[in-house]
Amino acid sequence: xxxxxxxxxxxxxxxxxxxxxxxxxxxxxxxxxxxxxxxxxxxxxxxxxxxxxxxxxxxxxxxxxxxxxxxxxxxxxxxxxxxxxxxxxxxxxxxxxxxxxxxxxxxxxxxxxxxxxxxxxxxxxxxxxxxxxxxxxxxxxxxxxxxxxx
Amino acid sequence: xxxxxxxxxxxxxxxxxxxxxxxxxxxxxxxxxxxxxxxxxxxxxxxxxxxxxxxxxxxxxxxxxxxxxxxxxxxxxxxxxxxxxxxxxxxxxxxxxxxxxxxxxxxxxxxxxxxxxxxxxxxxxxxxxxxxxxxxxxxxxxxxxxxxxxxxxxxxxxxxxxxxxxxxxxxxxxxxxxxxxxxxxxxxxxxxxxxxxxxxxxxxxxxxxxxxxxxxxxxxxxxxxxxxxxxxxxxxxxxxxxxxxxxxxxxxxxxxxxxxxxxxxxxxxxxxxxxxxxxxxxxxxxxxxxxxxxxxxxxxxxxxxxxxxxxxxxxxxxxxxxxxxxxxxxxxxxx
Numbered sequence: 510x511x512x513x514x515x516x517x518x519x520x521x522x523x524x525x526x527x528x529x530x531x532x533x534x535x536x537x538x539x540x541x542x543x544x545x546x547x548x549x550x551x552x553x554x555x556x557x558x559x560x561x562x563x564x565x566x567x568x569x570x571x572x573x574x575x576x577x578x579x580x581x582x583x584x585x586x587x588x589x590x591x592x593x594x595x596x597x598x599x600x601x602x603x604x605x606x607x608x609x610x611x612x613x614x615x616x617x618x619x620x621x622x623x624x625x626x627x628x629x630x631x632x633x634x635x636x637x638x639x640x641x642x643x644x645x646x647x648x649x650x651x652x653x654x655x656x657x658x659x
Numbered sequence: 660x661x662x663x664x665x666x667x668x669x670x671x672x673x674x675x676x677x678x679x680x681x682x683x684x685x686x687x688x689x690x691x692x693x694x695x696x697x698x699x700x701x702x703x704x705x706x707x708x709x710x711x712x713x714x715x716x717x718x719x720x721x722x723x724x725x726x727x728x729x730x731x732x733x734x735x736x737x738x739x740x741x742x743x744x745x746x747x748x749x750x751x752x753x754x755x756x757x758x759x760x761x762x763x764x765x766x767x768x769x770x771x772x773x774x775x776x777x778x779x780x781x782x783x784x785x786x787x788x789x790x791x792x793x794x795x796x797x798x799x800x801x802x803x804x805x806x807x808x809x810x811x812x813x814x815x816x817x818x819x820x821x822x823x824x825x826x827x828x829x830x831x832x833x834x835x836x837x838x839x840x841x842x843x844x845x846x847x848x849x850x851x852x853x854x855x856x857x858x859x860x861x862x863x864x865x866x867x868x869x870x871x872x873x874x875x876x877x878x879x880x881x882x883x884x885x886x887x888x889x890x891x892x893x894x895x896x897x898x899x900x901x902x903x904x905x906x907x908x909x910x911x912x913x914x915x916x917x918x919x920x921x922x923x924x925x926x927x928x929x930x931x932x933x934x935x936x937x938x939x940x941x942x943x944x945x946x947x948x949x950x951x952x953x954x955x956x957x958x959x960x961x962x963x964x965x966x967x968x969x970x971x972x973x974x975x976x977x978x979x980x981x982x983x984x985x986x987x988x989x990x991x992x993x994x
Contacts, residue, residue, distance in 0.1 A: 519717040551707075551713060556885045586892040
């Protein structure tokens with residue numbers, strides 16, 4: 510996997526709803542409005558997982574969605590990061606132990622950043638993306654230090 | 660046939676590389692400016708000016724996924740074709756007082772043919788990626804091409820016809836000739852109105868040619884998930900973004916050559932290197948104004964049309980406007 514310093518400055522986000530109540534989705538859209546303006550960090554909402562660098566996943570994973578989540582994750586080209594937005598995606602939230610759930614998102618795909626809240630505020634989502642930045646920066650540093658060229 | 664020496668060919672090749680590089684850099688810079696100004700108009704801060712460069716360098720390191728039911732050699736070859744055909748047009752366009760690199764080898768008719776190539780490339784790429792979304796996007800792009808070609812050609816033909824009546828001896832479709840003889844000085848009041856109609860026609864064709872809002876139906880993000888480009892990732896998507904940036908300045912340059920070919924250096928009685936530098940600077944300012952009005956402003960001001968509305972808009976009102984311009988210029992000449 511390759512990473513360069515431009516990667517964190519241009520994160521394209523694909524928003525994936527795995528059975529959320531739409532509360533978190535509205536807050537994500539709020540992050541793109543002029544008040545919060547995620548685009549000033551180079552973050553762009555894209556329509557296809559093939560274009561995405563970050564998967565913004567909301568909601569508990571319903572049984573029907575589990576396979577689709579895996580497929581969308583596989584379709585996203587490397588390097589990629591996954592951010593879970595909302596309590597439901599972290600633990601199941603109010604749907605905890607429900608009969609038609611596959612469980613939290615990290616039981617289906619690997620997750621990098623968790624943003625708790627029901628729903629989280631747009632500031633919290635922006636902070637979550639920032640944490641993903643920091644994580645990617647650290648990863649780039651380790652990749653650079655361990656690269657065989659040096 | 661013209662005599663061509665080996666030295667000249669090498670010079671042209673080096674010139675082509677330099678022009679391609681400058682064209683891409685300027686195109687990406689204007690793309691950043693476009694995004695920044697669009698954000699300002701929406702009361703946002705917007706991304707930094709170098710954002711398209713960052714996007715490009717990021718896309719270059721991304722994994723390139725080829726779908727299972729795609730045709731790999733077409734799927735990977737089409738982005739290169741698209742970029743190359745967009746860059747080729749740059750070699751035929753005069754910049755300020757600098758003549759085009761390949762002057763004498765092609766005219767505005769060739770440019771109209773070359774302009775369809777990136778669109779055809781994207782259509783082929785869309786069909787080759789084997790996704791239903793891309794398929795619908797490709798079909799829409801074909802409908803768009805059929806719709807905007809007539810008004811575009813009407814504009815060019817009208818200006819060529821007028822020039823041929825005034826100067827019967829010269830090659831009127833040569834871009835240098837059009838660049839040296841602005842249409843506004845050749846026509847009377849009736850023809851002036853006609854030329855304004857033609858300018859408006861070209862201004863509406865430009866966003867369609869570039870697949871920008873309100874004519875971005877082939878790439879509709881919200882309903883087609885990216886349309887033609889839905890399956891493209893990594894390097895291929897980066898090449899498409901370069902082709903888009905280049906095409907933007909090509910279309911804006913075409914507007915400038917056809918309608919605003921004025922230079923600023925005669926005003927200051929300059930000559931030599933200083934005049935070329937000043938004219939190039941002035942050209943970039945004109946380029947910015949044309950892109951701002953034809954792309955950025957329209958993009959922010961209106962929403963997307965449906966495909967049938969796009970087709971109707973180009974076939975009926977815009978075509979009629981172009982033909983009206985042609986008729987007015989014709990009447991102006993015979994009266």
